[in-house]
Amino acid sequence: MNLKQLSYFKAVVEQGGFSAAARHLHIAQPAISIAIRKLESELELTLLQRSERKITATTEGEVLLQHANRLLEQASIANLEMNELKGLTKGEVRIGIPSMLGSYYFPPFLMGFKHRYPELRLSVFEQGTRRLQEMIRSGELDLGVVVADAPPADLETRFLTRxxxxxxxxxxxxxxxxxxxxxxxxxxxxxxxxxxxxxxxxxxxxxxxxxxxxxxxxxxxxxxxxxxxxxxxxxxxxxxxxxxxxxxxxxxxxxxxxxxxxHLDLSLAWKKEGYLSRADRAFVEYILEHVSRE
Incomplete structure (x- = not known):
């Protein structure tokens, strides 16, 4: 069992099928099918419930999916930390922002941050605040803007604006x-x-x-x-x-x-006790520094 097999398995479950997983991962479908068959053979377990409409995880597959999520996230964090230890000068900040804030509040901050750190890449995603919370938890986003009235216990938050x-x-x-x-x-x-x-x-x-x-x-x-x-x-x-x-x-x-x-109170959030890269930490520090000046 290796990380590639786990990533393919995770994609098939989340996308609901081999074809959708292949499109999502931008690889050929046979490669995924072979990897999953090999994984099931190695574990001597049936991991997927195959039907005409949608493929879902079996009970055993659900257990493996939980481990796969943790292992893949840890592998991503390990890779990021190793790159930073090598003195990597480039990085990426993945932030989710509701549409109104993305259009009317954040542009000056985003442009100012990019001016200060031109080597860093900013990936901005637009979603509702509830969906942004889910994306932070799943590791799809590093940071996101959430409603501050009842911050989730599993997220670290810093107040932004009212x-x-x-x-x-x-x-x-x-x-x-x-x-x-x-x-x-x-x-x-x-x-x-x-x-x-x-x-x-x-x-x-x-x-x-x-x-x-x-x-x-x-x-x-x-x-x-x-x-x-x-x-x-x-x-x-x-x-x-x-x-x-x-x-x-x-x-x-x-x-x-x-x-x-x-009034609506909004906060910047990230996963509590999760790993923030140097790029993420620089972004948080920049935003909080400039928000405090308003």
Whole structure:
């Protein structure tokens, strides 16, 4: 049993089949099939439940998958540490950022970090905060931005920023001249919302549950430019972080606060007791240094 076999086995289980695993790993399918057959033969166990629709792990396969995840992660960490001990000058920071922060808050920090460390590579992934937590746990990401209200116990976090959540309406909307609106007023309108897993959707869902009434959803999309276009055309209103409305280039949208102000606290997170490379540590130090100046 070797790491290559384990990585192939892991990919087949996670992708649900040999063809999907081959595409994911960018290798030929026969190579994966041969490696898995050899692995099962060596262990004298059936590791995969094969069916026409999807391949899943057997009970024995599930046990091996847990070990494979740990071994592959440790091998990756060992390789990274050895490279750093050799004085490697290049590295990569893999960070996940929600779309609004990625578009309106983080660009100056990312560009500033790249200017200071031009030899380092930045890989930025856009996802909802809940999905980002999963990606940090699985090792797909080194760092991510999460909601700070209830940080998971298995993640290390550092506070980044507090942002106000506001209703976003076109200038012609009756709410545009109000100094604030109530939640009942907001939910009386047709809404444009993010898909589940994003903090703004959780905000909508949470208040809907408190009111005991489902919102009227006109559109559901994670695309900020599309959301703004829909709101501009009067097909619904939405909620954004204030910065998203105030930094809008066309300046034809209005940020209306809620009568009971709503704020969102966001933190930078990584796996607790996990390994952070020198590049990751440099990024954390840079971000926290510059956030503290704001």
């Amino acid at each position: 942002e106000e959540m506001v209703a976003c309406v076109p200038k012609e909307h009756p709410f545009a001249n109000k100094t604030s609106i109530t939640m009942d007023e907001f939910f009386s309108q047709e809404l444009v919302v993010f898909k589940p897993g994003y903090f703004l959707r959780e905000f909508i869902d949470r208040f809907s549950q408190q009111r005991g009434e489902a919102p009227t959803i006109a559109f559901e999309t994670n695309l900020i430019p599309l959301t703004k276009a829909i709101v501009r055309q009067g097909f619904g209103i939405t909620t954004f972080l204030r910065m998203v409305v105030e930094q809008d280039s066309q300046q034809d949208l209005v940020a209306v606060p809620f009568s009971e102000p709503v």
